[in-house]
Amino acid sequence: MNPPTPSPSAALLPVEEAQARLLASVNPLPVQNVPLERAIGRWTGENLTARRTQPAATLSAMDGYALRFADMPGPWRVIGESAAGAPFTGRVSVGEATRIFTGAAMPEGTDTVLVQEEAARDGDRLILAGEGPPYHGRNTRARGLDFHEGDVLVRRGERLTPARLAVLATGGHGDAPIARPVRVALVATGDELVAPGQPASGVALPESNRLMLRAMLADLPVETVDLGILPDRLDVLRDAFGAVDADLLVTTGGASVGDHDLIRPALEAAGGVIDFWRIALRPGKPMMAGRMRGTAVLGLPGNPVSAFVTALLFVRPLVMRLAGAADPLPSPVAARLGEALAANGPRTDYVRAEVRDGMVFASSIQDSSMLLTLARSSCLIVRAPHAPAAAAGDSAEILMIA
Secondary structure, eight states: OOOOOOOTTSOOBOHHHHHHHHHHTOOOOOEEEEEGGGOTTOBBSSOEEOSSOBSSSOEESSSEEEEOGGGTTOOEEEEEEEBTTBOOOSBOOTTEEEEEOTTOBOOBTOOEEEEGGGEEEETTEEEEOSSOOSSTTTTEEOTTSSBOTTOEEEOTTOBOOHHHHHHHHHTTOSEEEEEOOEEEEEEEEOTTEEOTTSOOOTTOEEOOHHHHHHHHTTTSOEEEEEEEEEOSOHHHHHHHHHTOOSSEEEEESOOSSSTTOOHHHHHHHTTEEEEEEOBSEESOTTOEEEEETTEEEEEEOSSHHHHHHHIIIIIHHHHHHHTTOSSOSOOOEEEEBSSOBOOOOSSEEEEEEEEETTEEEEOSOOOTTOHHHHHTOSEEEEEOTTOOOBOTTOEEEEEEOO
């Protein structure tokens, strides 16, 4: 049995609670091993441990001469050479040294490198020409300095950044377990909408949300299924939703309570269940979340600014969780206000703003219909419910969006 539909007068759900409920409602998709070069930017499905020790032997950190620190201050007899990939295979005894290069294995019997700038050589005879290494082991990199076999290199749910890919390759991995791409179905609803670039006379409105959402997901492992623009007809929406084959269905428009807001009844008619609806945020209050068979559903407002904010706070984190991310929520950063802000109301407010000269300035008009204001913004100032008035120079939390 479906849970009762929340009434318009029901208490608004706090943003943090809505995010927690949404992320708890899904599990990461099953993983498959893929070559590292195809795993760039993806999230690991399990802890990945080192299959080898790095470095595998004690190495020289400088060009110079490998010797025994106990033989300081010399002189020494040079008996060979050690280069990266071509190590000296003999043993260095008392009073002996080998020429050595950065990254080369330290020969058996040596423990310290005399850098070439502090050495003077005449044939096989080597003498100290400077102060020399101040302690045993100077200018060397010990075996296992970076990591040992069995050490965890990348934890489950961490994103495979360039550095993490490099450490996996160095640690002996050629592939990584990652989730398959997330299938996301996008649909816009509204009799007033026309495709971008088409004539939009009178009350017709060019539809921009699907393009915006695709752009917002472009850096994530997503396969998009575009259902196009659908009219405000319950039967059409019901049939379209019932045929969806995706991990996530994202709708825009029709999520409020008017006679033409048909997303909720269409989802329920297609076998869906609404989990929560109406969030304590501005803009974007009428967002809804639910499930339809095996598909997660997010119903975003049709207003593009509201759709952007709710996509940033809910759509992207849900896609990232499905893709295996352990920490998918956007991370605010600290900033300083360039001008005063009035006290906030009962909802979390995401204020469009620009960063200029190291300070953040709120846009003068915050009406949710102002798409140009969003386009010119580089961040959103996060204002907690009932936040007091803030003065210029006060600290603030922002989410970068450009």
